[in-house]
Amino acid sequence: MEALYTDDQIFIPIISDYGFKATFGNEANTLFLRRALQALIKSEVPIKEVKFDKNTFEGITQDGRSGIFDLACTDENDNHFIVEMQYGDAPYFVQRMKFYALHKFNAMVKRGKFDYGTLTKIYCVAILANDILPYPQFHTVANLRNEQGELFDDQMTFITVELDKFTLQEADCQTDLQKLIYTMRTIHTVTQTTQFPKFWDEAWLKVAIDELDSRKMTPDEKASLEILIARNAESVKAESRKIKEAEQRVKAEMVTNALNMSLTVEQCTKLANVSADFVLSVQRQLTAK
Known part of the structure; x- marks a missing residue:
């Protein structure tokens, strides 16, 4: 699945550096992020507030090999969310997710929460362009379980989305999760607003789509995007050389x-x-x- 932005596209891909920060990382309006997180963890309880973890969010980095972007935030109940988006190969993504989650767990304990029974939940979300897991479903939720598959502990939850496995058409998308993944897969392919599915008028998705509309970008935003495009192109070239x-x-x-x-x-x-x-x-x- 190609996530790089080209000049002839109206909408910037969500699974790109600029697209991710403009949607999931939109601090001015967190409606999309809150609804997306709620959908990804399959919760019936709305997330009312999110606070970005500055130490992690400001440290967003791009790995020239695979394009990795990370975001961390907490909700009003102090539950922690870590989001990783990747459009390249991810041979060690499980280990990386464990590292993130355990690092967050250790940080929570060091802050003085030595009553383990009061520790809040950690959700580690990986959204991948390519197929990784040997399961047919595009959305996988994993917890610590015993050999019979019974839940052992749910303080840490690992969520994986594999975009290439998502095959639903517009008419088949009923849940927020399905609408979210459909949007992530198709928004950058739209050339006319008449192609919009009806659910793109929902407020939470409209917030994200407006941020991805290159026609609404300020001159500074366009300059920033062009810099990112050039950097991504150089990264791809560098990685091709490394592979060769x-x-x-x-x-x-x-x-x-x-x-x-x-x-x-x-x-x-x-x-x-x-x-x-x-x-x-x-x-x-x-x-x-």
Whole structure:
């Protein structure tokens, strides 16, 4: 799923640096964030207020490899929410989610809440563009459970959304969660307002969509967006170079092992799927050593 913004798009993708901060990170109007969080954790209780965790929110970083953006906030009951959005590969996202949640847990204890029975809940949300988990559903909720699958503890809850697994059409979206994921998957593909589904008129979604409308951006916002687009493009190029270099190292190692086993140049080329010149180059380096 491509999340990068191009000049011919009217709406900026939510799962992008600018789009995420303009919607989930909108401090001026938190209606979208509150309804989105309520939908993601599948709660019947409305979230009335949210307060951003400044230490985390101001530390938003982009990993040039995969595009990672994080947000942390608390609600009026001091429940903690951590949101991670990622449009690239995420081989260790489970470990990263555990790190975030446990770091938050430790911080809560260090603040003096040594009565563990009064600790508030931690919700760690990962929204991923690609398929990661071996389950068919696009939305997964996980808690600590015993070997029979019975709930052991729900103080920490891990929520995963895999956008590529979402296949519902506009007419099939009934719940807030379905409307949210449909919007995240399609908003940047819309070229005419006549394509808007009816539920995009709902106040909470309209707040987000208005923030993503490039036609309503101020000159400063447009300049900021252009900088982010350029930075994202450079990140993609840098990552492509890293991937190519890594592939070359792996192939060189394969050729080295093959040569050490006395395979011929032709056999090495077929084994590693490389050219004869590549094999000869590796061979010369081995001879030089």
